[in-house]
Amino acid sequence: MGTDRPVSAEALEERELVLSAQAGDHTAFAGLVHRHQRRAYAVARSIVLSHDDAEDAVQEGFLHAFRALERFRPEQAFGAWLHRIVANAALDIARRRKVRDADELPETLSSPHRDPAEAGELRARLARALDTLGERQRAVIVLHDVEGYKHAEIGSLLGIPEGTARSDLHHARAHLRRQLSNLRSEK
Amino acid sequence: MNVTRNDNGHGPDADPRVTDLLRSHYAAPQDETYWNGLEERVMLGVTRGIVRINELRPAWWSGFGEFRTADIRNAGLIAATISLLVAGATYVRKAELDATSRALAQRAAVESALPLPLEDATLTSRARLRLPDDAPERYLHPLDY
Numbered sequence: 001m002g003t004d005r006p007v008s009a010e011a012l013e014e015r016e017l018v019l020s021a022q023a024g025d026h027t028a029f030a031g032l033v034h035r036h037q038r039r040a041y042a043v044a045r046s047i048v049l050s051h052d053d054a055e056d057a058v059q060e061g062f063l064h065a066f067r068a069l070e071r072f073r074p075e076q077a078f079g080a081w082l083h084r085i086v087a088n089a090a091l092d093i094a095r096r097r098k099v100r101d102a103d104e105l106p107e108t109l110s111s112p113h114r115d116p117a118e119a120g121e122l123r124a125r126l127a128r129a130l131d132t133l134g135e136r137q138r139a140v141i142v143l144h145d146v147e148g149y150k151h152a153e154i155g156s157l158l159g160i161p162e163g164t165a166r167s168d169l170h171h172a173r174a175h176l177r178r179q180l181s182n183l184r185s186e187k
Numbered sequence: 188m189n190v191t192r193n194d195n196g197h198g199p200d201a202d203p204r205v206t207d208l209l210r211s212h213y214a215a216p217q218d219e220t221y222w223n224g225l226e227e228r229v230m231l232g233v234t235r236g237i238v239r240i241n242e243l244r245p246a247w248w249s250g251f252g253e254f255r256t257a258d259i260r261n262a263g264l265i266a267a268t269i270s271l272l273v274a275g276a277t278y279v280r281k282a283e284l285d286a287t288s289r290a291l292a293q294r295a296a297v298e299s300a301l302p303l304p305l306e307d308a309t310l311t312s313r314a315r316l317r318l319p320d321d322a323p324e325r326y327l328h329p330l331d332y
Contacts, residue, residue: 026230033229037222041215051216055225062229063236126208145206146213170200176209177202 018074021066029069033062036079040086043157046142047090047135048097057093061086080156087157094135129179133172140165141172 014035020028037058044057065072065085072081130138139158143149144165149157154165216222318324324331 026233029233030226030230033226037225037229038215041225042213045213045215055228058225059229059232063232066233067236122208123212126212130212142209142213145201146210173200173202173205176205180202180205180208 014078015074018069018072018078022069022072022074029066032078032082036082037062039079040083042147043083043086043143044090046147047087047139048094049131053093053097054090057086057090060089060093064089080153084157091158098135125180129176132179133175136160137168137172137175140168141176144169145173 014032017028017031017035021032040058040061041054044061045051045054048054048057061082065082068085072078133141136158140154143154143157144151151165151169152162154160154169155162158165160168
């Protein structure tokens, strides 16, 4: 950190893709989608409650990014810029979803994608515990503990101060520990 | 996919089991075909978005097509009224200017025909008075009477 590092070939390649995409090359933009869609999905998934909503947020985010591409300065980090846009799209979807599905049970919203790694009961308990967390605290703990983001990065993604991200993480961890403590003793 | 650059979810206040549960719950799809499909859907959305933007950004003249006949008639009447008022005001102003310049021209013509006034000269009318023969003025200015 803080040392002069030569620009990697990957970064140079990405810069080329960005410049070509800005010049109207759709194939170059597809290259950027290919590179960033997994990370974009992870960011979106940490904010919304379901896989489908995360996918919608990714698609909306990329579309917004494409439209705003001419305003992007190539010396910026494209990933950070894009993930911020995707996070905003996800926050928007989460807000709309909250209004629309206020009466629905959280289990139906929290069902993850087709990867049944954990038992249904365990997953349902976790989903309920996550649902009792605030939207922001949930996003912070997922971005930090699942995706490995630092507090400052989370703050930048969600538009909150670093200190808020730090305290949200602390409260979210404590909350989930409390909610799932009986589960641990049962196991 | 887990890029661990922080405490890897194992800080002093973190429960490793809860962290593992979270990672399992939020695990991204592993199937490569899923990501290829998502990429295609994203690009399809981008292409459709461009088409929609072009549809939403019509040529400048197409806005006139949105006017209703009544709107056009009202706009025409207002424009005609304003034009008449402007034309009337312009005509009156021009007539006033013409009258003023005519008067000035006449005055200039009259003034140019008169002899130049003499310095320190006083023009007086010299009407001859009919005085009686023995009036004293006849003795004072005999050539004038």
